[in-house]
Amino acid sequence: MTRAVRVLGVDDFAWKKRFTYGTILVDLERRKIIDVLPDRESATVEAWLKEHPEVEFVSRDRGKDFTKAATMGAPQAQQVVDRFHVVKNLSEVLQxxxxHCRAEIRQGEAAVSEFEKAAEERARRLPTVATWQQRTPAHVKKAHQARQASRDDRYKQMTTLRAQGLTQREVAKRMGMSERAVRTWLKRGAAPTNERHFRRRSVFDPYAAYVLERWQDGIHEARQLYEEIQAQGFSGTVRIVQRFVQALRDKPEKITLAPATGADRFSSKTATWLFIRDPKQLTKQKQAELELICQRSEMARKTYALTQQFMSMLRLRRGQDFELWLSAVEASSIPQLRRFAQGLLKDKNAVVAGLTLSYSNGPIEAQVHKLKLVKRSMYGRAKLPLLRQRLLHAA
Known part of the structure; x- marks a missing residue:
């Protein structure tokens, strides 16, 4: 006879990743699998819940299907949003x-800023013709724009340091990148993008203006200039380019720079985890980097304060402070955080429960790993009836 389930955990698993999924149901008090469903449709989960009116709590992610199923199938149960998924959503917003804050954070580098301004005045990168592609979803486009803004600023910093006379190895060490990545970016003449660059095909003379422009940008290596114009269709030899560059060569005055700081190596992905982690667990070096970021950018400082307020509420299970946090976010001028808060507000009761109760989807993830192990041991023959029997009646 099946034992009554009071605290239920719901999650999906892949029959075939990106194509078909099933649902796993776990008793969070006993930490045991109690059923496996053939799909993750809300109607399927709803029907199972209606057959088990004894369920008092349902722990789930923020997916719409499970939310609808729990609401319709177990109206008597308190829904609990899994904390891991909330933090994951927050990290995407922070990134x-x-x-977008990277350029602002690096503006404090006084020894470099004058060269950057001069470089901006001398060289404005021309737009490239993008390949025809399907329309990108809005959230993917925003994330891409944020990453592209960070990459563009990194490339701007890279060319400025080269103009000051630093070698590629020195640039890589200062920026916390690999020498190979620096060499590749400089060879491309731009930060990596998903766009395709049009390549012209002609004799050398039409490339003279391009070579002069690249020279003013700080690219003084004949071999690199040759490779760039060769990629655009130049059919001459490298010797021709060397002769032209030799007439322009001039040793640039090497500038004494301040020691490299966290701003030089700033990465939005790394900084996101500095914002989320408990400040007491950070090393002195990481605390210094975090303090530098907050000093350089007002938006980063406000974002960090709101993030730590939310994470403290989550760690201490103080769901009663959720309204105060919502008010603070609403009063801020940070649209990304306000969108995140509005999303949580739509599922307020479950979010508050997740910030208050101890239940989470952690034990479910362990059971999903067990399910995958059993499924793979059956060499693809794990159809639902056999897989269900092996999981439910395992010793």
């Missing part, structure tokens, strides 16, 4: 915000 978008910090990607």
């Amino acid at each position: 978008e915000i910090l990607g």
